[in-house]
Amino acid sequence: MKIFVDKVMIDYRRFRSKDGDYVASIVARYSLTFLEDRNVISFAGGLPDPSTFPIDDLKRIAVEVLDSYGYDVLQYMPSRGISMYIKELIDFLYRVRGIKTSMDNVIVTTGSQQAIDIIARMYLDEGSYIAVEEPTYIAALNAFRARRPRFIGIPIDDDGMKTDILEEKLRELRSKGEKVNLLYTVPTAQNPSGVTLSIDRRKHLLELAEEYDFLIIEDDAYGLIIFDEDKYVPPLLSIDYSGRVIYVGSLSKVLTPGMRLGHIVAPREIIESLEPFKQIADLHTPAFTQYIAAIVLREGIVERNIPRIKSIYRLKRDAMLKAIEEHIIESAWWTKPIGGMFIWIKLNVEIDTEKLLQKAFSRGVIYVPGKGFYHNENGFDTMRLNFTYPTITEIGIGIEKLSKVIIEEINQ
Amino acid sequence: MKIFVDKVMIDYRRFRSKDGDYVASIVARYSLTFLEDRNVISFAGGLPDPSTFPIDDLKRIAVEVLDSYGYDVLQYMPSRGISMYIKELIDFLYRVRGIKTSMDNVIVTTGSQQAIDIIARMYLDEGSYIAVEEPTYIAALNAFRARRPRFIGIPIDDDGMKTDILEEKLRELRSKGEKVNLLYTVPTAQNPSGVTLSIDRRKHLLELAEEYDFLIIEDDAYGLIIFDEDKYVPPLLSIDYSGRVIYVGSLSKVLTPGMRLGHIVAPREIIESLEPFKQIADLHTPAFTQYIAAIVLREGIVERNIPRIKSIYRLKRDAMLKAIEEHIIESAWWTKPIGGMFIWIKLNVEIDTEKLLQKAFSRGVIYVPGKGFYHNENGFDTMRLNFTYPTITEIGIGIEKLSKVIIEEINQ
Numbered sequence: 010m011k012i013f014v015d016k017v018m019i020d021y022r023r024f025r026s027k028d029g030d031y032v033a034s035i036v037a038r039y040s041l042t043f044l045e046d047r048n049v050i051s052f053a054g055g056l057p058d059p060s061t062f063p064i065d066d067l068k069r070i071a072v073e074v075l076d077s078y079g080y081d082v083l084q085y086m087p088s089r090g091i092s093m094y095i096k097e098l099i100d101f102l103y104r105v106r107g108i109k110t111s112m113d114n115v116i117v118t119t120g121s122q123q124a125i126d127i128i129a130r131m132y133l134d135e136g137s138y139i140a141v142e143e144p145t146y147i148a149a150l151n152a153f154r155a156r157r158p159r160f161i162g163i164p165i166d167d168d169g170m171k172t173d174i175l176e177e178k179l180r181e182l183r184s185k186g187e188k189v190n191l192l193y194t195v196p197t198a199q200n201p202s203g204v205t206l207s208i209d210r211r212k213h214l215l216e217l218a219e220e221y222d223f224l225i226i227e228d229d230a231y232g233l234i235i236f237d238e239d240k241y242v243p244p245l246l247s248i249d250y251s252g253r254v255i256y257v258g259s260l261s262k263v264l265t266p267g268m269r270l271g272h273i274v275a276p277r278e279i280i281e282s283l284e285p286f287k288q289i290a291d292l293h294t295p296a297f298t299q300y301i302a303a304i305v306l307r308e309g310i311v312e313r314n315i316p317r318i319k320s321i322y323r324l325k326r327d328a329m330l331k332a333i334e335e336h337i338i339e340s341a342w343w344t345k346p347i348g349g350m351f352i353w354i355k356l357n358v359e360i361d362t363e364k365l366l367q368k369a370f371s372r373g374v375i376y377v378p379g380k381g382f383y384h385n386e387n388g389f390d391t392m393r394l395n396f397t398y399p400t401i402t403e404i405g406i407g408i409e410k411l412s413k414v415i416i417e418e419i420n421q
Numbered sequence: 422m423k424i425f426v427d428k429v430m431i432d433y434r435r436f437r438s439k440d441g442d443y444v445a446s447i448v449a450r451y452s453l454t455f456l457e458d459r460n461v462i463s464f465a466g467g468l469p470d471p472s473t474f475p476i477d478d479l480k481r482i483a484v485e486v487l488d489s490y491g492y493d494v495l496q497y498m499p500s501r502g503i504s505m506y507i508k509e510l511i512d513f514l515y516r517v518r519g520i521k522t523s524m525d526n527v528i529v530t531t532g533s534q535q536a537i538d539i540i541a542r543m544y545l546d547e548g549s550y551i552a553v554e555e556p557t558y559i560a561a562l563n564a565f566r567a568r569r570p571r572f573i574g575i576p577i578d579d580d581g582m583k584t585d586i587l588e589e590k591l592r593e594l595r596s597k598g599e600k601v602n603l604l605y606t607v608p609t610a611q612n613p614s615g616v617t618l619s620i621d622r623r624k625h626l627l628e629l630a631e632e633y634d635f636l637i638i639e640d641d642a643y644g645l646i647i648f649d650e651d652k653y654v655p656p657l658l659s660i661d662y663s664g665r666v667i668y669v670g671s672l673s674k675v676l677t678p679g680m681r682l683g684h685i686v687a688p689r690e691i692i693e694s695l696e697p698f699k700q701i702a703d704l705h706t707p708a709f710t711q712y713i714a715a716i717v718l719r720e721g722i723v724e725r726n727i728p729r730i731k732s733i734y735r736l737k738r739d740a741m742l743k744a745i746e747e748h749i750i751e752s753a754w755w756t757k758p759i760g761g762m763f764i765w766i767k768l769n770v771e772i773d774t775e776k777l778l779q780k781a782f783s784r785g786v787i788y789v790p791g792k793g794f795y796h797n798e799n800g801f802d803t804m805r806l807n808f809t810y811p812t813i814t815e816i817g818i819g820i821e822k823l824s825k826v827i828i829e830e831i832n833q
Contacts, residue, residue: 018664019663019664019665019688021636021688021690021691021694022690022694024544024602024603024635024636025543025544025694026542026543026544026545026546026549026568027546028542028543028546029542029543029544029694029698032542032543032694032697032698032701033694033697036697036700036701054497055497056496056497057496059491059492059495059496062491062492062495062496064487064491064492064495067487067495068483068484068487068488071480071483071484071487072480072483072484075476075479075480075483076480079471079474079476080471080474080476081679082679083471083474083476083479083677083678083679083680084468084469084471084474084677084678084679085466085467085468085673085678085679086679118703119531119681119702119703119706119707120703120704122700122701122702122703122704123702123703126701126702126703130438130440130441130444130567131437131438131440131441131444132436132437132438132441133438134438134439134440137438148700148701148704151697151700151701152701155542155698155701156438190436191436223436224433224436251431252430252431253431261497265495265496266495266496266497267493267494267495267496267497267498267707267708267709268495268707268708268709269531269703269704269705269706269707276431276433278433278434279433282433282434282437282441282444282445285444285445285448285563286441286444286567288448288534288560288563289444289448289534289538289560289563289564289567290531290534290535290538290702290703291530291531291532291534291535291538291681291702291703292532292534292560292681293681294531294681295531295679295680295681295707295710296679296680297679297680297709297710298707298709298710
């Protein structure tokens with residue numbers, strides 16, 4: 010078969026936009042790869058345990074929605090999302106997350122990634138300031154990077170983002186006549202670190218948003234999978250009385266990521282101004298998956314599934330923490346997440362985890378080097394470990410392998 | 422239920438990016454609305470005839486893919502798209518469109534809208550030049566507008582974009598030391614006008630791209646639904662020997678738009694540089710719809726469906742042309758499309774079709790005023806009529822109603 014494209018050698022780089030150039034140089038390096046090598050134990054992906062997917066329900070409901078709503082399921086639909094799905098989502102968010110909202114305050118997105126991206130396009134200019142946790146979620150960072158803003162990094166500890174340091178930096182900026190426009194946080198069981206912002210810091214953060222006049226993107230990807238329920242903290246959105254929070258949620262961790270169903274809850278004016286960007290981005294989120302999710306929520310399938318997900322993930326987290334304590338304790342600091350999918354390790358020795366990865370891979374275990382999670386590419390001695398995708402047996406074996414690789418590196 | 426959001430009155434406009442401000446001011450005005458008022462005859466939407474959706478096949482295949490590939494269907498997947506789907510797509514594009522390509526040259530997008538959007542982000546800067554047809558597709562125009570480029574408008578006639586005028590404008594720009602970076606065209610059964618670029622002009626366009634060094638986005642949304650098969654012209658991509666064409670396609674018009682399945686075919690370097698933008702945009706296109714489409718293509722369902730779609734649309738086009746000839750002939754110029762979904766009308770009298778719409782609506786018929794399809798908001802006396810969604814009876818009645826409204830306006 011003759012190949013029509015790729016016959017000619019043009020250097021296409023000369024056509025690139027500045028954003029395009031930047032994305033090609035930085036983002037491409039820290040892209041997420043979801044493909045897993047089946048021969049290694051992977052702590053790398055951010056993949057849910059596939060045994061939590063309600064396949065039989067989805068099969069039945071896929072047929073049901075085509076029977077009941079066939080033409081609408083397959084036709085062009087409004088950019089804002091399908092009303093039937095938004096209504097179910099509003100009820101669901103109230104029941105499971107205490108979020109009280111209405112039709113005017115919600116837009117459906119193709120995964121929460123698209124939510125973050127369109128918010129960045131609406132509210133970030135080249136050179137404007139965005140505050141992020143250090144470390145923070147790679148793919149959000151990349152969406153921000155595509156806007157070429159200036160980053161303000163806020164370090165974290167076991168209680169999440171250090172809001173006292175945020176306050177200092179805000180004050181410093183103000184003294185220079187500048188300000189932060191947007192702050193992005195994953196306050197609950199953060200990706201990548203697993204830490205959760207304490208209630209006091211949540212309140213402090215909201216006060217700062219009001220005092221220093223910025224908007225907060227609350228990425229609540231893991232808010233529904235908190236295993237230690239005595240440690241529950243409410244989402245920022247539900248304690249925000251000053252209209253500062255743009256809430257981003259998703260069904261990826263409690264139903265299935267493959268359907269790419271995200272949503273934004275925010276003040277009406279913000280939703281209205283995001284709608285044309287949503288239309289620019291993909292006209293609308295596939296109707297088929299929205300209809301399926303509407304029925305799934307209506308039937309309470311997700312709510313029945315959540316306790317099962319939590320108990321599976323709790324066991325896996327415990328297994329990973331135990332293995333880390335046994336094998337890695339002397340050479341690292343690590344987080345103890347109350348939920349979510351990740352444990353964060355900072356080595357107490359000067360080891361470049363990016364370089365170490367090759368060796369780890371050759372021994373049959375992989376993770377994500379921490380560098381990509383830093384806006385400034387710091388964190389060379391950190392790594393993210395996912396505990397939800399591997400089995401409990403794999404967790405034990407994998408951590409032991411990883412430990413050996415680290416110890417060998419230290420002793421070299 | 423207490424509403425947590427919308428309690429506080431903040432003017433959120435102050436947080437907007439420049440792109441955001443521009444999108445809010447311009448794009449929002451020309452947004453597509455897919456919701457139809459069921460009591461009027463609508464020539465407004467760009468909706469396929471729902472009787473062309475193979476619902477029973479989709480029901481069967483939805484169950485089949487969950488049975489055969491359940492976990493993968495529901496898990497995170499690669500940004501580039503699912504290999505099984507891309508393979509089927511490559512074979513399909515060769516069989517039905519004569520496009521010869523390979524795995525390295527394809528990326529799956531969430532509808533062709535996303536394809537256009539990520540290409541614009543990669544290759545358009547604020548102030549850079551993009552050439553477009555006058556008129557051109559609203560939602561593409563909006564994606565470009567979000568980059569705030571400078572537009573070069575090229576008028577059309579029955580043979581599509583007037584490439585001689587394009588050449589003049591390119592020469593003029595060159596004499597000023599400037600150049601066009603990107604050209605966007607819907608060369609085949611264009612949206613909104615229905616015209617098709619002649620083979621001679623296709624060749625001329627490709628020569629100009631080489632001579633004046635720009636890239637061409639070929640939006641082939643309607644390439645598979647050409648009814649007058651003796652008038653077939655090959656896609657630009659298949660006669661491009663200089664690597665200038667970025668081909669954008671979609672299953673929206675031959676399978677279902679609600680699934681949002683688009684694709685880009687382009688030189689490998691372009692696909693590689695678009696991939697991080699695709700990841701930023703939504704991580705990946707939903708896996709469920711990709712798996713379904715893979716089976717649909719493999720089973721030849723789309724290829725069997727296309728002749729049926731063509732024969733339905735041919736009848737509808739003929740009915741609309743006939744009705745226009747009978748009722749509107751004296752007061753307008755209109756196009757005679759060889760395929761696609763639209764007829765374009767330019768009134769021979771000074772009537773603002775945007776103002777006329779209210780009156781038409783009150784008489785039970787709607788269309789899209791042409792203004793939104795012009796980068797410079799010209800075309801006040803034009804309108805787009807869709808012939809694929811209404812029934813043949815509705816087409817007759819609707820055109821008669823529309824004719825009366827126009828004649829009344831003239832006689833006023």
